[in-house]
Amino acid sequence: MGQTVPSTCDTLIIGAGMSGLAAGIRLAQYDQNVVVLDRHALWGGLNSFYKKAGRPFDVGLHALTNYVDKGVRGKPLTRILRQLRIPYDALKLGQQWVSESAFPGVKLRFSNDFQLMRSEVAEKFPSQIDGFDRLSALLADYPSLPTAGMPVFARTRLAEFLTDEKLVDLLLLPILYYGSPTPHDIEWGSFVVLWKSLYEEGFARPQGGVRTILTLLRDRYKELGGQLHMRQGVAKLLHENGKAIGVVLDSGHEIRASRILSSAGLVETMALCGEALQEKFSEEKCAGEMTFVECISLLDTPLVDLGHDKTITFFNTTERLIYEAPEAAFDSRSGVICCPDHYDNQIPQHEPALRLTLRAHPQKWFDFTDEEYAATKESAWQAGHKAILPFAPDIRDHTVFVDTFTPRTVRQFTGHTRGVVYGSPIKSPDGTTELENLFLMGTDQGFLGIVGAMLSGIAMANVHALQASPS
Ligand SMILES: Cc1cc2nc3c(=O)[nH]c(=O)nc-3n(C[C@H](O)[C@H](O)[C@H](O)COP(=O)(O)OP(=O)(O)OC[C@H]3O[C@@H](n4cnc5c(N)ncnc54)[C@H](O)[C@@H]3O)c2cc1C
Structure with missing residues (x-):
């Protein structure tokens, strides 16, 4: 028999995707009374799994980005594993063979060894290699996490280093497809994060696909005593005097919480908060x-x-x-x-x-x-x-x-409005919203992909639910 849905908790998490489960683990490790809710029957969100005609399928997984070898410290993937106390070997990662960005008549191959891409640029665009080296040296010094306050687009910055538009297109094609909510271009901060995760670090796949990661996350969360309630949609977010205080579920059940972390998306979360906020962050104005x-x-x-x-x-x-x-x-x-x-x-x-x-x-x-x-x-x-x-x-x-x-x-x-995958072009790098005690995590906080979603969940839990004094 499933657990009974409680009426109060310390932190309530909307969404049992990668960000929600990672945040849940982090908080359960510190003995918080934490509740993760999801409207769907299966956990995983945008990156879940299912069976059809007896065959197992992953919904989204092409690649786990940010590959690092075992023992490498200070990289996004190793930081996640350390914070969630999951051993590296449990992911059973296999590295990509080789990938490519391809236009008619010209291709750039890349792998988990950055030198392959560099040698491809040197061979196919010899006049650009000095600019490419300056660009990669600059990017290597950037932090791996999204940085606030970079309201400039990648094509503008790239033009400072590269004069061949075909090379710019070849470099942008994978990056836009793996994370841009904006047509034709991508905001510079997100470009940097994706450059690092796709080109400097690279692709891997867990043996067994996305189930391997999701099973690890769910089991870890439950063994720490976290509560996971599937088929429990949030119909309404309750707030008083500008402070979020709880939710009402589709069933009508009410849960009061000291804070709420939502991975539902900016437009989708604001739509739960009543007419004024729904109107301010409407689909027409804010959806990707x-x-x-x-x-x-x-x-x-x-x-x-x-x-x-x-x-x-x-x-x-x-x-x-x-x-x-x-x-x-x-x-x-x-x-x-x-x-x-x-x-x-x-x-x-x-x-x-x-x-x-x-x-x-x-x-x-x-x-x-x-x-x-x-x-x-x-x-x-x-x-x-x-x-x-x-x-x-x-x-x-x-x-x-x-x-x-x-x-x-x-x-x-x-539940993502319009079925968008990279969320709204409006991001909240610190997760804060118009309401005190309500924070966004995942895609609309500005972190991208599976690794980004988990990092986001951990970061938002650390900053808003562990360091913050209870209010
Ligand atoms: C086709 C596809 C391919 C992808 N491929 C890759 C890939 O190869 N590599 C990669 O790194 N990333 C990939 N991604 C992106 C990656 O899946 C997402 O970035 C990541 O999973 C986002 O996780 P999240 O936790 O932020 O949000 P989500 O996964 O969107 O989770 C949000 C959860 O909230 C729940 N929810 C929403 N509203 C409510 C409500 N009112 N009440 C209760 N629950 C609610 C939803 O049911 C959902 O489970 C892909 C995505 C897609 C769709």
Whole structure:
């Protein structure tokens, strides 16, 4: 029998995704009475898992970014493991083989050894290598965490180092796809974080996929006595005199809390706070628009046997980089091809897989009838797999099973407005909101991806729930 949902707690956490679970562990370690709630039946949020036709799938996982070797200190991943007291070996990480950013006629390969990317730039853009070296030296000195007060965009800063726009596009393509809430460009602070996590540190995958991380987080939280209540949505946030004091659940049950940490997103959290805040942070004014459709194809043949050995290929079929919300339901002119089997140390979970991510319209998928929805998913698969032919093998005759998720799937399972993945372009680097005792964590605090979400949960718990005196 499940635990009874309590009526009071020290810290209430909205969302059992990566940030919520990491924050929960941190607080439970200090004996706080902490409650994590999620509306969905499965934990993991944007990076959860499910079964279809008896086959296990990861929702989101392409790569765990920020790879470091065992024993390396002071890096984001080792900091997380130390703070959560999880041993490095428990993640069972396998490193990527090699990835690439690819435009027609030119590719930049990169791996977990930064020198590969440097040698590719030296060979293909010899006139740019001095600027590239100055840029990478500058970035190596930046902290790995988001820095507030850098309201400048990456293209502007990059122009100080690189004069070849094709090289700028090649470097930006993976970074925009793995974390930009803004079309065509990305705010400089986020660029720095992603540069470090994608290029300086690199990609890995836990053996067993995202379940391995999520099981570790959930088990650690529960063994510390933390309360996890699934299928418990927060319908309303209660506040008095500018202070958050508790929540009302979908069931009508009320929980009072000394503070609330929310991973639901800026627009979504403010919508729980009543008309005035909902209006001030409305979807029209504050929601992002970058969302994606992803087709996961299971194959009868390993991709290496079809001549493809890349782990992740970020592709762009036109001369200049395209990264914007499309006018149609999807746009196959650029995207991401991920081969989850192309990591060391993997035990296949099912047939060989290829994941194809394309940009999606933030509204159209919600307006489709069921027939239109199914037909548009099929068109995305057909058009996408045709578009990637210059960059990957033709898998269309090798596909035995396809599952496709869309912005509608993301909204249904995580509640994110428009099904957006990188949240609102408005971030709160210190997590504070208009209400005292209510803090944002995760994507809308400005930390990106799985590692970023966990770091965010830990940082917000440390700053707002452990160092703060109870109020
Ligand atoms: C397709 C896809 C691929 C991705 N691939 C990668 C990748 O390869 N590598 C990587 O690092 N990152 C990847 N990401 C991004 C990564 O998944 C997210 O950055 C990270 O999981 C965000 O975690 P979070 O805890 O901040 O938020 P979320 O995962 O969004 O968690 C928020 C939780 O809050 C719950 N919630 C919301 N509202 C309420 C409410 N009112 N009441 C109760 N519960 C509520 C939701 O159900 C959800 O579980 C991917 C994301 C997607 C969608």
